[in-house]
Amino acid sequence: MRREFLLAIGNPKAILIFTAFLPQFVVPDEDVLTQFIILGAIFLALEWVAIAIYAYLGLHLQRWLAGAKAKKIFNRVCGSLLGGAGLSLLVAGHAVSAP
Template sequence: MNLTTLLLFIPACFALNMAPGPNNLLSLNNASRYGFGQSCLAGAGRLLAFAGMIALAAMGLAVVLHASEHLFMAIKLIGAAYLFYLAVQLWRAPVGGAAAQAASRRGLFRLASQEFWVAAGNPKAILIFTAFLPQFVNVDSSTSVAQQFAWLGAMFLLLEWLAIAIYAWLGSHLQRWFSQPRQQRLFNRASAVLLGCAGAGLLAARR
């Protein structure tokens, strides 16, 4: 990849990484409830899902998803249902002392699983990889297309983790502002509404 392509790819890619969506909202809320470190580590679940999607796009299997209306619909419905489930959980989340006890029981694996399933349940993500990454592949280069795709995918994941850290940092600062039970409940329910809206938006999404 030449320098010009790299200078185009990084800002365009980071804009996608930073776009407010269900996963970034989840990182924000997790950091506000469980801390910066837990939220960043939980983001590994999202990266695992995206790595799988990038691999599928590189192998051309994303074409199947693009062509199959039924498969797209099935993944979309499952993803939206999971977002609604998380929204309900956040709406009913304990606050104050009860929240601290719940946080101590909430393992890192469960938080990472949430990140993974929110990412995996969005079929538009794999279509983004199919449409976005190939724009920066040079078929005339001496480097193979597969190797170029691997480098682009690795940079995307690195920038995604930077976005996770930024949202987690913001969430950890919100933890100080929403220290009172009433404020915590307000923040949790606002996040729940936004996740519910993301679920509704996913239901309205088309291929």
């Protein structure tokens, strides 16, 4: 738990969110520190909910992927999605570079 906390403190994504995204919701004429604390608490609560949802879905996915047939289907679907994403990047790259 301590390692995770230290890792989260140094997370550049969180630092960028707090410095780039949250200030637009802060009213400069009011107590800035209190506003940042409230916004930070809301952000952390939403982050916790998102992590809980990922964990819940991961547990169900783990149970579903216990069988060999399900793993094979999952791997093929993921491979197809990655291949499709690669092809769309390839096509988009040609569309942009064409004169």
